[in-house]
Amino acid sequence: MKRHRQNVVRACLTVLTGLIVGCSAVLTSSVTYADLPEVGDPARGEAIYRDGANGTVTPCTGCHVENSAGAPALIGVNYAEVAQSRVEGQTAREYTFHAIVAPASYIVAGYGNAMPEYYGARLSAQDLADVIAYLLSVP
Ligand code: HEC
Numbered sequence: 305m306k307r308h309r310q311n312v313v314r315a316c317l318t319v320l321t322g323l324i325v326g327c328s329a330v331l332t333s334s335v336t337y338a339d340l341p342e343v344g345d346p347a348r349g350e351a352i353y354r355d356g357a358n359g360t361v362t363p364c365t366g367c368h369v370e371n372s373a374g375a376p377a378l379i380g381v382n383y384a385e386v387a388q389s390r391v392e393g394q395t396a397r398e399y400t401f402h403a404i405v406a407p408a409s410y411i412v413a414g415y416g417n418a419m420p421e422y423y424g425a426r427l428s429a430q431d432l433a434d435v436i437a438y439l440l441s442v443p
Pocket of ligand 1: 362366368387390407408412416419
């Protein structure tokens with residue numbers, strides 16, 4: 305009887321794990337770093353950063369503004385240098401890609417895990433390349 309109950313618990317856990325993995329798969333980026341177009345358009349990236357993309361995502365400026373306690377400033381902070389220094393072995397561009405499509409993979413000290421996980425699923429590879437080009441181009 306005891307064993308039966310353990311088996312039921314185990315079966316439930318397996319189903320639950322499957323659900324969690326399945327749900328996160330929906331949110332995970334469909335774009336990998338290798339898929340990023342080599343050239344990004346900073347002007348187009350700025351527009352996405354400021355206004356979002358056809359109402360499908362919260363604009364980055366919804367959180368990333370100067371002197372916000374909720375999210376680190378990205379503009380006016382020489383972000384390219386910041387990004388280059390974040391994770392050993394990752395270029396600034398690579399780090400920024402991961403910071404956008406999988407924010408929980410690196411949490412900037414002093415901030416919470418508050419950035420939406422959906423950008424990789426809702427922005428196109430070109431959108432991402434453009435936003436990254438913009439962030440790395442502004443002083
Ligand atoms: C709901 C608020 C919110 C929105 C919207 C948001 N972010 Fe963030 N972002 C955060 C927070 C909070 C952090 C710090 C925690 C972390 O590292 O994930 C962060 C971290 C980052 C970092 C790492 C910065 C560093 O100094 O290393 C980058 C890059 C970034 N966001 C880019 C973006 C871009 C690009 C967008 C829009 C496509 C965006 N974020 C939208 C809240 C947000």
